[in-house]
Amino acid sequence: MVDSRILQIAELLKKEYPNPKTELIHKNEYQLAVAVMLSAQTTDKKVNQITPAFFSKYPNWESLANANLTEVQNAIHGVNFHLGKADRLIKAGKVVEALYGGELPKHFEDLIKIPGIARKSCNVIMQELWGIAEGIVVDTHVTRVSQRLGLTTNTDPVKIERDLMSLLPKEYWRNFSGAVVLHGRYICTARKPKCEKCVLNKICPSAFKCD
Numbered sequence: 088m089v090d091s092r093i094l095q096i097a098e099l100l101k102k103e104y105p106n107p108k109t110e111l112i113h114k115n116e117y118q119l120a121v122a123v124m125l126s127a128q129t130t131d132k133k134v135n136q137i138t139p140a141f142f143s144k145y146p147n148w149e150s151l152a153n154a155n156l157t158e159v160q161n162a163i164h165g166v167n168f169h170l171g172k173a174d175r176l177i178k179a180g181k182v183v184e185a186l187y188g189g190e191l192p193k194h195f196e197d198l199i200k201i202p203g204i205a206r207k208s209c210n211v212i213m214q215e216l217w218g219i220a221e222g223i224v225v226d227t228h229v230t231r232v233s234q235r236l237g238l239t240t241n242t243d244p245v246k247i248e249r250d251l252m253s254l255l256p257k258e259y260w261r262n263f264s265g266a267v268v269l270h271g272r273y274i275c276t277a278r279k280p281k282c283e284k285c286v287l288n289k290i291c292p293s294a295f296k297c298d
């Protein structure tokens with residue numbers, strides 16, 4: 088069921104963030120996918136610090152598919168959970184090379200089969216690279232902002248995404264995803280949200296009530 092309040096929220100955010108983009112620095116599809124995989128539980132800033140050297144050493148899926156695990160672990164040492172991420176990056180390289188000829192598949196159901204690319208990553212990659220919104224990106228920022236706005240009471244990202252998708256028409260999903268990520272990062276921050284600067288402060292039930 089479409090909720091009129093979420094439409095108002097989506098429209099206000101669209102005006103504030105008309106063309107939201109990821110802050111993960113990338114030059115091609117491969118680089119964005121790798122950066123998104125590295126960004127789980129890690130800030131974009133930290134990822135951007137290590138990716139230039141990483142992409143020099145591993146410029147494409149083929150180089151990752153043939154990489155040495157310890158060397159990849161060392162190359163991404165600065166990000167959280169680097170051991171598991173290194174393993175999944177190499178596996179992703181092998182899958183993309185073997186199944187998709189070295190290029191990312193454009194269908195959600197194929198993309199999500201690649202090791203290290205879960206639902207959130209699929210949504211980010213598809214929206215950023217091809218403008219396709221099959222869902223709504225739910226990261227730590229979207230979780231927090233959606234809860235404060237009273238759009239969900241869930242804490243599980245899959246359930247939050249389901250709640251948001253049921254409330255908001257599909258044509259808003261792409262902008263809403265990117266806009267809420269940026270809004271959470273810069274305005275509706277985890278501590279001391281800047282409610283006085285927030286375009287949603289007249290319709291947000293949490294306005295001026297968070298620490």
Ligand code: SF4
Pocket residue numbers: 232235236274275276280281282285286287288289291292293294295297
């Ligand atoms: S009014 Fe405050 S709590 Fe509500 S969305 Fe804006 S910054 Fe967040």
